[in-house]
Amino acid sequence: MSKPLTLRTKLMAAFGAMLALMLLMAALAWRNADAAHGGFAHFVKDDTRRMALANDVLDAANARAIGARNLVLAASPADRDTEVRAVDAAQQKLDKTLAELQRMVAGDGTADEKRLLDAMLSVEAGYVTVAKDIVAKARAGQRDEAITRMNAECKPKLAALLAAANAFLEDAMKVAHASVDAAEKDFQANTRMLLAALAVAAVAATVMGVWITRDIMGALGAEPQALGDAALRVAQGDLSPVRGGASARPGSVLASLGRMQQALAQVVGSVRNTSDSIATGSAQIATGNADLSQRTEEQASSLQLTASTMEELTTIVRQNADTAQQANQLASAATLAAEEGGEVVGRVVATMDGIAQASRKIA
Incomplete structure (x- = not known):
């Protein structure tokens, strides 16, 4: 049987899922931003640049034509030199612009762009030959020949x-508009994708939030403040039943x-009963101690009386001993006196026997 997931594991899983969703949305946003940046860079560097170059071609071609016309109409050598420099500058700009267009179109240009550019280069190749000849004639003072060729071929x-x-410019504008339309479509698609991802993230966050909240509240059983208050009351000695503890989910903090x-409460009750028993036993012991003390005092009095009696008895015994000694002395004296009396009596008896014998002899 698998162990239930701990609260820490659940929280880490929930936050990990939210982090994954955030990273996914960030990746989508980055991809969309990168695509938008690429599209914008292509629009600026390619599409807009092509249109600008096409306009530069038009400007340079017009400037070159105006310079050639002014050169033909110039009356003084100084004016002709000025216009020649203008024509040369316009020609250099035109050549540079066409060369850049060729590089761009050769890289990633469409088939239409390549076709239109080839047509423009072909026309330019024919035009530049005529233009140079007109400039040469004008500089040489062949004004009529220059005007004739200008009207016949140059125009x-x-x-x-x-x-x-203009055809190339229109095509470039069409490509630019197509790029803008594609960017708009990509933006709308990316917006829908981000909104969908945001909706999924919101739903997932709501579900996980409700799940985690229920799980945490189930594990706690009550608000943390209520749990803290209940624990504080118990710590202060209030052992009244905790509100909601009996109906809390088994295993929750509130139930625990x-x-x-x-x-x-049971321990305190047991301690109180034990204390009462100890108090009763202590009272009994105190009473017994009082009785024992009284008996001890009585025994001490008896011992004291016995000691007094023993002292009196010792005195009497000592007196009896003295009396006995005196009696012994008297007895010894009496014995001695008796012995002496016996001797006297013996002598008396002997004397009486002598007298008796003498009497008998007399008789």
């Missing part, structure tokens, strides 16, 4: 170049506190 090629650049109160 149509310029119109074709601008049309190709109730059993502890009952056990303490």
Whole structure:
């Protein structure tokens, strides 16, 4: 039989699950943010940059055309030199812009972008030859020939170049709008995903919160403040029944506190009964001690009387001994006197016998 999960294990499991949900939501948010960042970076670095370059192509082409026109119309050599420098600057900008466009489209450009760029480069290749010839004629003072070729060839090629650049710009704008739409769709999808994850996390947190709360309250049996108050009352000697202890879940802190109160009450009752018994026994012992003390005093009096009697008896015995000694002395004297008297009597008897014999002789 498996052991029930401890409160610590349950709390760690609940918080671990919440941490896992938080990490999952953080991972989803990071993935969405990374995708949004990638889309935004692509929009800024690629889509917007392509549109900017297409506009630069248009600006440079127009600036070059205006410079060529002004060069043809310039009256002084100084004005022609100024316009030549303007045409050269516009041409350098145009070449640089087209080169950057070629690098970008060659990397991750779509088929339409490559096709439109090729068309624009093809038109530019034809245009630049005519433009350079017009500039050369204008610088050489061949104004009429330059104007004739400008009207005959340069304008149509310029119109074709601008049309190709506008077509590329429109395609770039279409791609940019598609990127924005895709980003919007991704944002909505990611938002729904995050909301779903948030709903799951909220439900899981609610379920785990209710479960943990019920489990903890079941394990405690009451609020911690109520348990503290009950324990304090017991500690202060109040052994009245703990409120709710009898109906608390077995094994809970409140139930254990109730059993502890009952056990303490029983122990105190037993101690009180034992104390009463000890008090009764002590009273009996005290009474016995009093009786024993009285008997001891009586015995002491008897012993004292006996001692007095023994002293008197000793005195009497001593007197009797003295009397006996005196009697013995008297007896000895009497014996001696008797012996002496016997001798006297013997002599008397002898004398009487002598007298008697003498008398008989006389007779």
